Amino acid sequence: MKEQDISRLEQIFQEKIDNDIKIEPRDWMPDRYRQTLIRQISQHAHSEIVGMLPEGNWITRAPNLRRKAVLLAKVQDEAGHGLYLYSAAETLGADREQTIDDLHSGVAKYSSIFNYPTISWADMGAIGWLVDGAAIMNQVPLCRCSYGPYARAMVRVCKEESFHQRQGFEIMVNLMKGTPEQKAMAQDAFNRFWWPSLMMFGPSDADSKHTAQSVAWKIKRHTNDELRQMFVDATIPQAELIGLTIPDKDLKWNEERGHYDFGEINWDEFWQVVKGNGPCNKDRVDTRRKAKENGMWVREAANAYAEKRKVRKAS
Numbered sequence: 001m002k003e004q005d006i007s008r009l010e011q012i013f014q015e016k017i018d019n020d021i022k023i024e025p026r027d028w029m030p031d032r033y034r035q036t037l038i039r040q041i042s043q044h045a046h047s048e049i050v051g052m053l054p055e056g057n058w059i060t061r062a063p064n065l066r067r068k069a070v071l072l073a074k075v076q077d078e079a080g081h082g083l084y085l086y087s088a089a090e091t092l093g094a095d096r097e098q099t100i101d102d103l104h105s106g107v108a109k110y111s112s113i114f115n116y117p118t119i120s121w122a123d124m125g126a127i128g129w130l131v132d133g134a135a136i137m138n139q140v141p142l143c144r145c146s147y148g149p150y151a152r153a154m155v156r157v158c159k160e161e162s163f164h165q166r167q168g169f170e171i172m173v174n175l176m177k178g179t180p181e182q183k184a185m186a187q188d189a190f191n192r193f194w195w196p197s198l199m200m201f202g203p204s205d206a207d208s209k210h211t212a213q214s215v216a217w218k219i220k221r222h223t224n225d226e227l228r229q230m231f232v233d234a235t236i237p238q239a240e241l242i243g244l245t246i247p248d249k250d251l252k253w254n255e256e257r258g259h260y261d262f263g264e265i266n267w268d269e270f271w272q273v274v275k276g277n278g279p280c281n282k283d284r285v286d287t288r289r290k291a292k293e294n295g296m297w298v299r300e301a302a303n304a305y306a307e308k309r310k311v312r313k314a315s
């Protein structure tokens, strides 16, 4: 294609971005825009699917039938979010098998938060309240993402995330109204999940290699630090309302800024977990790999059946 044709196409693309007109699968788009969306959407999908594991671990150990039904519904929702997002990645030309193989081979990332163990029932509360709360903070702006299929997928996902966050907070409220042991269990879960939840928003803006371009392309509508600050400002009052102690000695309200100042995130821990050296990384990826192996016969049977129907139709 001639140089001037490409620059004309780039101009049309940028005008759409500037005028908040959604980019659709059949539209021309710069390859780098396509590639960064495939990267982010596929890793988002992986996060949803891997995110099922820490909570799935507690479905059979829920304290009563209601809690079991709610947790089951939440985990099933996450599977649906993952499938939604894998499909959104496919509209950009991503190959589903390759995408999933990238997760199993360690080439692709998923959210660091899911590499921490869930050692008590209170962790189900902390994850719903904090992790899904952080996910909502990050995903609501994605409903206005410049890429149409991603933005539309987020509208549906966010509706379900708010149920996830509320059921988690309800668990924490109940525990904090309970016995001293239950209060201690909730506080311990908060202590273990608070800082990893802040890490979900990614590295600081200064260290983020994608944020500037993603904001320019209106994939991201806020930077990592902006969303992290919004999450802290929204969540601290909730923690204080139910009597939790904030595991950050440097946290304090800054009247001048109109925000909470908070302590330094342990970025060494963050990058270690992102690089695959977190407490549960190996276990999570092994589990996903095994799920694919164990499900191979289902795929083979479905393909064989589809093949047979095709032959029968053709004859």
Ligand code: 3HC
Pocket (backbone or CB within 6 Å): 039, 040, 043, 044, 045, 047, 048, 051, 078, 081, 109, 110, 111, 112, 113, 131, 132, 135, 138, 161, 199, 200, 201, 202, 203, 207, 208, 209, 210, 211, 214, 224, 274
């Ligand atoms: N965990 C793992 N990797 C992370 C990370 C995290 N918390 N934060 C950043 N990274 C990676 C990025 O993927 C990137 O690596 P890559 O180039 O190999 O992809 C690198 O660190 C640099 O980070 P950047 O901030 O420059 O990268 P992004 O611009 O992609 O920002 C992000 C990272 C904020 C996670 C962004 O990708 C995003 O908003 N993704 C969509 C939302 C999402 O994936 N959320 C994850 C949780 S989903 C969830 O919680 C489901 C809920 O139902 C439980």
